[in-house]
Amino acid sequence: MNQISIDISRATHAGASDALHSADIKVFGRDVDVHYGTKQALFKVSVDIPANAVTAFIGPSGCGKSTFLRCINRMNDTIPTARVTGVVNIDGVNINDKSVDPVQLRARVGMVFQKPNPFPKSIYENIIYGPKIHGLARAKADFDAIVESSLRKAGLWEEVKDRLHDAGTGLSGGQQQRLCIARAIAVSPEVILMDEPCSALDPIATARIEELIDELRQNYTIIIVTHSMQQAARVSQKTAFFHLGTLVEEGPTTTIFTNPRDKRTQDYITGRFG
């Protein structure tokens, strides 16, 4: 009997998507620390966010994923005790540089929140609010065009085209969230941040938002914070796992959910977290 040995190192592992590696990096974070007063919320977070893809941030409550999300459009500026250090670049420009106007930045980096929060105004007014304050349009025809195209992109046009002047708050929860996405799109952002956009929605409304996210990634860079691992697995191409203020592991979504490297990632996604 001849014993033939095999080289286990030649065994293949679940394929990492090469597409992600070659993709353009839209958002580049290096050694980002965030303090709220004396409490440190983020520790040296470094991550590359690919352009025209969906990146999911997952992790238990209080792990820092929303804090990091808020660094990308300088939302932490609005908290007096917050201190952000490290580098966050968008297209190679440091967004914390003095020359960057945070209001302009937030037009490029839109945000959708956990709870749908339309303004207490008409659907039409909700959409044109951003373009108006940013001076993106003047003529009524231009505003009309922005309203229609934004609502179409958000998959809401057919449902609301006959009642554009009704109150946005009168829509259903899922419709309100799509209105908020339309509102974010109206200022032609490059990056859309979504902080648990489906947590207040029923499964059907959630499915519609997920479908929408998949369509939007053709034209936008999307970062989504979600507590639903299945949602992260469904909608994202890249996933980053946060724990206790650090970024534990990031990689192609297919790898993170089938064969993560770090034990903490594995414990979290399999529901073993203590």
Next chain:
Amino acid sequence: MNQHIVSAYDSEIKELQKKIAEMGGIAEKMLSDALEAIETRDVNLAQQIILTDARLDGLQREVDEQSILTIARRQPMAIDLRDIFVVSQIAGDIERVGDLVKNIGKRIIAMEGQFPPKSLLSGLRSMSLLALGQFKAVLDAYTQKDVDAAVAVWNNDGAIDELYNSLFRELLTYMMEDPRNITFCTHLLFSAKNIERIGDHATNIAERIYYVVTGGTLTVARPKGDDGPVMATLETDT
């Protein structure tokens, strides 16, 4: 592996693994019974083996049903996902092993009244013992989630193939010597083929263990005994 937050999830996985252990035990017993039946020319025992196979079929169905339910309830991820996917595949392997042993049982019954002389059985006996050893070892490796033990099983399959090929030549010689030997030699040859296939299922299980634990696959061409007689390799699928 530490426990899930939802303890019912742990019980479901444990339950599945218990069923695999039970199936493995039944298939092992069938195989060693078959070896005994062929040596003692015990047609009743062969009949018993055939009847036992139905239990494996039933358990396999239960494993599949429970796996589907667990997937539906828990949406398993990472190692759990691999584990549950593989549990159902291993149940399939063991069920096939049961079918192969059952088939040997049928051949024992068919040989009644014209059993070969005991001296002709030594090759089949060594093959069966080797396959039984491989099968036991791989089931233990599964229980322990022991990758090294699984890879060892995977490496050892070549020995069964080698024995099969030499047995093939041996039986061919007897058939050429005296045409009256052809009937039982054919039964023995098919039985040997079935045992060779049992070895293949053991290596399948070894590959699955490797996948569960590492997330990778054993893809290097598995060692084969030798090129073997053409007729022997024609049937060999892995």
